[in-house]
Amino acid sequence: MKQAFAKIKERLKSAKNAIVTAHVDPDGDAVGSMLAMGAVIEQFGLKVSYYCADLPPRIYRFLPGADKIRREVPAGTLFDLAIVLDSSDLSRIGEGIDLRQCARVIINLDHHPDNTQFGDINYVTKASSVAEEVYDLAVYLGAKIDKRIADCLYAAIITDTGNFRYENTNVKTFLIAGELLKAGVNTHEISTRIYDNRSLAAVRICALAMTNMQITADHKAAWMVVTKAMMDQTGAKGEDMIGMVDHLRSIEGVEVAILFREEKDGTVKVNFRSKDRLNVSEIARRFGGGGHVKASGATLEGKTDEVVRRVVAEVEKYLQAAKYLV
Numbered sequence: 001m002k003q004a005f006a007k008i009k010e011r012l013k014s015a016k017n018a019i020v021t022a023h024v025d026p027d028g029d030a031v032g033s034m035l036a037m038g039a040v041i042e043q044f045g046l047k048v049s050y051y052c053a054d055l056p057p058r059i060y061r062f063l064p065g066a067d068k069i070r071r072e073v074p075a076g077t078l079f080d081l082a083i084v085l086d087s088s089d090l091s092r093i094g095e096g097i098d099l100r101q102c103a104r105v106i107i108n109l110d111h112h113p114d115n116t117q118f119g120d121i122n123y124v125t126k127a128s129s130v131a132e133e134v135y136d137l138a139v140y141l142g143a144k145i146d147k148r149i150a151d152c153l154y155a156a157i158i159t160d161t162g163n164f165r166y167e168n169t170n171v172k173t174f175l176i177a178g179e180l181l182k183a184g185v186n187t188h189e190i191s192t193r194i195y196d197n198r199s200l201a202a203v204r205i206c207a208l209a210m211t212n213m214q215i216t217a218d219h220k221a222a223w224m225v226v227t228k229a230m231m232d233q234t235g236a237k238g239e240d241m242i243g244m245v246d247h248l249r250s251i252e253g254v255e256v257a258i259l260f261r262e263e264k265d266g267t268v269k270v271n272f273r274s275k276d277r278l279n280v281s282e283i284a285r286r287f288g289g290g291g292h293v294k295a296s297g298a299t300l301e302g303k304t305d306e307v308v309r310r311v312v313a314e315v316e317k318y319l320q321a322a323k324y325l326v
């Protein structure tokens with residue numbers, strides 16, 4: 001661990017500018033970690049560009065610095081450092097930028113088990129969130145964890161641990177959270193901004209999708225479909241579907257929850273969640289996707305009905321074979 005940190009520290013000494021980025025469709029960990037990471041290296045005098053292929057979802061825009069995130073960088077800029085966060089592969093940041101062309105050194109900070117070690121410096125752990133890694137790095141570098149950084153890291157940690165509920169939550173997660181509280185985080189304020197701030201469209205699309213929910217006879221797998229028509233009807237956007245699949249996972253007996261979403265480009269996005277035993281990153285990988293053991297995703301081509309049939313059949317196979325149990 002410290003080896004990667006020492007290398008980063010060394011690079012920071014000579015670097016003048018950096019680009020900080022994370023995966024497309026950024027979640028709380030991606031946004032919070034980006035902003036915190038950027039704020040940390042700004043303390044060392046670097047000029048930081050914050051780049052993401054998609055702007056942060058509305059519920060994360062209150063985070064300090066969120067307005068600095070851009071969907072493009074000035075053409076021709078050469079960055080001394082690129083810090084890529086929460087991305088299992090460089091392709092996860094999208095095709096809008098070619099970091100191998102515009103950055104001298106790529107630093108990869110991630111916690112996905114399928115990370116491809118794409119960086120010149122790689123720091124990939126089993127931490128609950130990339131925010132924990134950013135926190136450790138900040139402490140190693142001797143950065144001051146001010147309230148701004150603490151707010152971003154705390155928001156990232158709660159989103160990736162499901163408010164400290166998921167199995168990835170451990171002693172260290174709470175210790176770091178404790179330090180962030182000492183730095184001034186108001187837990188109620190951040191939770192309210194993130195969880196009690198749903199758009200009406202989000203509630204309406206969830207209600208609609210719930211009406212077409214299906215469940216296997218043994219109640220181990222449940223799924224629902226969001227069609228383009230439903231999105232038109234409710235005015236919901238992609239970010240309004242965050243967390244929707246969790247409603248299915250919360251059902252008694254359900255081991256795997258699946259959300260199918262029709263995309264504008266004709267593909268179908270699939271989100272997988274598992275409760276206790278099944279490794280859904282394996283399943284997602286079978287369809288060209290990936291992710292975490294209990295939260296993963298893939299994008300498939302084909303008619304929605306057909307995609308649903310294929311995916312559900314595969315999930316049932318895994319449930320029966322039970323060989324990918326974790």
Ligand SMILES: [Mn+2]
Pocket residue numbers: 029030086111128129130160
């Ligand atoms: Mn993450």
